[in-house]
Amino acid sequence: MTAMHRTATFPALDAAAPEAELVRRAQARDEAALRAIMQANNRRLYRLARGILRSDSEAEDVVQETYVRAFTHLDGFRGDSALSTWLSRIAINEALGRARSRKPDIELDVLPEAVLEAQIIQFPLSSAASDPEKSMAQREIQRVVEHAIDELPDAFRMVFVARVMEGMSMEETAELLGVKPETVKTRLHRARTMLRENVERKIGPVVMDAFPFAGQRCEHLTETVLKRLGVGT
Numbered sequence: 001m002t003a004m005h006r007t008a009t010f011p012a013l014d015a016a017a018p019e020a021e022l023v024r025r026a027q028a029r030d031e032a033a034l035r036a037i038m039q040a041n042n043r044r045l046y047r048l049a050r051g052i053l054r055s056d057s058e059a060e061d062v063v064q065e066t067y068v069r070a071f072t073h074l075d076g077f078r079g080d081s082a083l084s085t086w087l088s089r090i091a092i093n094e095a096l097g098r099a100r101s102r103k104p105d106i107e108l109d110v111l112p113e114a115v116l117e118a119q120i121i122q123f124p125l126s127s128a129a130s131d132p133e134k135s136m137a138q139r140e141i142q143r144v145v146e147h148a149i150d151e152l153p154d155a156f157r158m159v160f161v162a163r164v165m166e167g168m169s170m171e172e173t174a175e176l177l178g179v180k181p182e183t184v185k186t187r188l189h190r191a192r193t194m195l196r197e198n199v200e201r202k203i204g205p206v207v208m209d210a211f212p213f214a215g216q217r218c219e220h221l222t223e224t225v226l227k228r229l230g231v232g233t
Helices: 019-027 031-053 057-074 083-102 132-150 156-163 170-177 181-202 215-229
Strands: none
Touching: 019 031, 019 083, 019 132, 019 156, 031 057, 031 083, 031 181, 031 215, 057 083, 057 156, 083 170, 156 170
C-alpha cells in the first residue's frame, strides 16, 4: 500500500508550515497540504511544461500527471533539494517525454553557444480593465510575445522560462536543467537576443494601432468638452 492510500486527521494547516510538515501531511493524503503544495507550484510547473511543449492543453496534462506521480511517490522525496525543484524535474521529464514522442531528436543540452548581450523589450502587460482599448492592445502584445517565446529553440526557451518568467537563480536553473551555470548565462543572452529580434519583427502591425483613443476615453473627452462649452444637456 502506497503512502497516498493512508489517511489521517490533522489540525488546521498553518500558512507558514515548513516544507517537511507539508510533505508529511501530503503523504497521508491530507487535503489541505495537497492543496497548499499545488497552489504554490501550479504556475511554475505549467510554465515549464508550456515552455517545452508550446501547448496549453498538453502543459495542463503534464502538470496533472506530475502531481499524480509525485503524490504517489512522496516517499521517494528525500529533501536533498526543495520540493519545488523536485516537482519541476518531474514536470520537465514528463514534458520532454511527450515532446520526444513527437520529435525524437529534441535535446536541451546540445545546442550552439553564443554570448550576445541584449535585453528583452519591456512591455506594460498589467491589467487595464477600465480601459478596454488599452486592454485589447496589451493582450495583442502579450500574444505576440508568447508566440515569440514559443519560437525560441528548445534549450534557449527553457532557460528563458526558468530565469526570466519564473525568476529562478542561475544556479537553480543550472541544477534544474542539468547544465553548467555558464551555459545558462550564455543561453539566456542568446534567448533574449532572438526574442527581441522576433518581437521587433512582429510588433510592427501592432504598433500601428498603438495609443488607441476610442471607446470610453473618446466619449469621456467629448462629453467633458461639450460640458465645458455649455453645449447639450
